[in-house]
Amino acid sequence: QSVLTQPPSVSGAPGQRVTISCTGSSSNIGAGYDVHWYQQLPGTAPKLLIYGNSNRPSGVPDRFSGSKSGTSASLAITGLQAEDEADYYCQSYDSSLSSYVFGTGTKVTVL
Amino acid sequence: QVQLQQWGAGLLKPSETLSLTCAVYGGSFSGYYWSWIRQPPGKGLEWIGEINHSGSTNYNPSLKSRVTISVDTSKNQFSLKLSSVTAADTAVYYCARARAPGAVAGKSWFDPWGQGTLVTVSS
Numbered sequence: 001q002s003v004l005t006q007p008p009s010v011s012g013a014p015g016q017r018v019t020i021s022c023t024g025s026s027s028n029i030g031a032g033y034d035v036h037w038y039q040q041l042p043g044t045a046p047k048l049l050i051y052g053n054s055n056r057p058s059g060v061p062d063r064f065s066g067s068k069s070g071t072s073a074s075l076a077i078t079g080l081q082a083e084d085e086a087d088y089y090c091q092s093y094d095s096s097l098s099s100y101v102f103g104t105g106t107k108v109t110v111l
Numbered sequence: 112q113v114q115l116q117q118w119g120a121g122l123l124k125p126s127e128t129l130s131l132t133c134a135v136y137g138g139s140f141s142g143y144y145w146s147w148i149r150q151p152p153g154k155g156l157e158w159i160g161e162i163n164h165s166g167s168t169n170y171n172p173s174l175k176s177r178v179t180i181s182v183d184t185s186k187n188q189f190s191l192k193l194s195s196v197t198a199a200d201t202a203v204y205y206c207a208r209a210r211a212p213g214a215v216a217g218k219s220w221f222d223p224w225g226q227g228t229l230v231t232v233s234s
Contacts, residue, residue: 002155036220038156045205046156048222057222089156093217099171100146100158100209100216 003028004090004103011109012080020106022073022090028101030071033093037066037075040087049088050075077108085110113138115225117206119191123232129193133206133225140164140187142212146221147180147191149202157202161209162189169216196232203227 005023012018022035029035035053038046048057050066053073063084065076073092077084090103119131133145147159160170162180170178179192193200205228207221 031217033217034220038221045224045227046221047224048220051220051222052218091156091220093219095217097172098169099173100219100221102156102158105155 002104003094003097003101004092006088006090006103006106008104009107009109011111012077013111014080014082016080017076017078018080018108019077020075020088020090020108022075022103024071024073024092026071027096028071028092028094029068029073031095033095035066035068035073036091037064038089038091039084040089042086046089080108080110082110084108113208113223115206115208115223117204117225117228119204119228119230121229121231123196123230125197125232125234126195127232129196129200129204129230129232130190131204131206131228131230132188132190135187135189135208140184143208144169144210144219145182145189146207146209148205148207148221148224149200150205150227151199151202154202159191159193159204163210196230198232201230201232203229 037050039049040046053068054066094101114136117133141164144161146161182189206225210219
């Protein structure tokens with residue numbers, strides 16, 4: 001069950017900036033739980049992209065940034081590159097479900 | 112650098128029990144929680160459950176009645192069993208490292224992940 005809502009798709013030309021929203025509720029993001037982001041290239045396992053709302057693991061380019069406000073979070077990709085074409089998922093925790101929860105996923109297309 | 116390698120049967124018949132194992136190499140096993148996550152073909156991710164080295168478990172309530180996660184600390188491995196499978200359980204199943212020692216679920220992420228195992232349920 002996806003309780004975090006993301007747009008199905010976003011697109012942009014190389015070099016442009018795109019953002020992906022992740023909308024939750026008062027039992028998950030709005031409750032103060034952290035939001036994390038994953039990148040999933042075709043046919044591969046998800047890879048951690050952003051943790052703790054806005055932190056990048058070692059090796060993740062600074063073109064990727066995360067933010068959180070209220071019951072929503074966002075992932076921004078600046079200087080879009082062809083290699084960024086992938087599916088992106090947000091993740092948090094839901095106290096009502098007592099479960100980790102993922103977003104519905106967003107496919108990023110580089111035009 | 113921690114690496115996860117997973118294996119298990121890839122084709123099951125309805126009503127059978129899914130069984131997968133994940134081995135952890137190159138890092139600390141104790142203290143962390145270790146999770147199973149699945150992804151139906153063309154769909155999103157669903158958390159199944161987690162276990163720590165002491166055997167303490169947490170399960171997704173929607174799957175709890177059919178899921179058992181166990182741990183073998185002597186081999187740095189943890190396993191998933193899902194009973195009474197149906198076609199709806201067809202998915203790629205991933206193992207992943209979850210909560211760090213002392214961390215709370217509300218601040219925890221999954222990293223790294225195993226390579227994934229496609230499990231197909233078909234008669």
